[in-house]
Amino acid sequence: MTLLMLSDMCCTQDGRQVLDGINLSIAPGEFVGLIGRNGAGKTTLLRASLGLIPAQGWSSLADMSVRERARAAAFMPQGREIAWPMPVESLVALGRIAHPDAASASDRAATEQAIAALELQGLRHRAATSLSGGEQARVLIARALAQDTPLLMADEPIAGLDPAAQISVMRLFAGLAAQGKAVLASLHDLGLAARHCTRLILLDHGRIVADGPPAKVLTAGHLAQSFGITAQMSVGPEGMLFQVIDTASSQGAN
Numbered sequence: 311m312t313l314l315m316l317s318d319m320c321c322t323q324d325g326r327q328v329l330d331g332i333n334l335s336i337a338p339g340e341f342v343g344l345i346g347r348n349g350a351g352k353t354t355l356l357r358a359s360l361g362l363i364p365a366q367g368w369s370s371l372a373d374m375s376v377r378e379r380a381r382a383a384a385f386m387p388q389g390r391e392i393a394w395p396m397p398v399e400s401l402v403a404l405g406r407i408a409h410p411d412a413a414s415a416s417d418r419a420a421t422e423q424a425i426a427a428l429e430l431q432g433l434r435h436r437a438a439t440s441l442s443g444g445e446q447a448r449v450l451i452a453r454a455l456a457q458d459t460p461l462l463m464a465d466e467p468i469a470g471l472d473p474a475a476q477i478s479v480m481r482l483f484a485g486l487a488a489q490g491k492a493v494l495a496s497l498h499d500l501g502l503a504a505r506h507c508t509r510l511i512l513l514d515h516g517r518i519v520a521d522g523p524p525a526k527v528l529t530a531g532h533l534a535q536s537f538g539i540t541a542q543m544s545v546g547p548e549g550m551l552f553q554v555i556d557t558a559s560s561q562g563a564n
């Protein structure tokens with residue numbers, strides 16, 4: 311079973327090739343971290359996969375009707391702008407909009423579960439626009455979670471969260487995967503990606519240069535070539551431990 315399949319996906323922006331021949335499939339049980347330098351193409355890949363921007367090639371999600379897609383995949387975008395000062399609980403409940411039984415007991419339960427999972431109980435009556443950046447990010451993750459889709463896609467979901475909230479969201483995503491859903495999230499924190507993701511996809515100049523378990527992707531060669539860094543890696547009780555040491559150029563690795 312596949313929750314997302316991309317076949318030879320290419321995308322051009324402003325006459326420049328931003329994605330080049332992307333092939334991948336994501337199955338239930340996977341927590342996939344999409345990693346790569348700024349400008350590597352991570353946001354473009356997520357948006358093109360969902361059919362939000364035009365692309366060549368084939369995406370299993372982009373081909374669906376809007377309603378079908380809303381039940382197949384939830385998306386937390388990178389832009390965190392919340393337009394209206396609606397209460398947090400109403401904004402999270404918007405995740406249920408594609409479900410036919412909106413406002414039913416099961417819908418309310420899904421919203422409540424998402425509010426609890428992101429520890430938003432104390433903020434539920436606040437206007438979402440009045441929250442801090444990190445609090446707004448948690449609200450938008452909760453809205454995506456409330457959608458209760460087999461696949462959750464998130465663009466830098468832990469950016470701007472405090473360390474405890476980052477770990478808690480990564481554990482939440484790993485838990486969704488363990489329950490048989492799948493998560494595809496772009497991430498810049500390679501340490502958290504190494505520890506919590508089941509699989510990493512490394513993008514470089516719009517191409518997939520590595521795809522596999524964290525230990526196979528976060529090699530010294532890939533880190534130097536794609537990120538320009540050196541790092542120390544070891545295996546700890548909670549999985550792989552990863553610490554950035556220096557830029558590769560200052561070690562003479564470039």
Ligand SMILES: Nc1ncnc2c1ncn2[C@@H]1O[C@H](COP(=O)(O)OP(=O)(O)OP(=O)(O)O)[C@@H](O)[C@H]1O
Nearest residue numbers: 323324328346347348349350351352353354355496
């Ligand atoms: N609408 C656009 N018009 C022109 N160029 C674009 C557009 N959108 C993206 N790009 C370019 O495409 C490349 C990939 O951008 P993208 O946002 O996908 O990168 P990213 O890997 O998500 O980066 P970051 O880690 O900084 O968020 C960048 O060089 C960017 O400047």
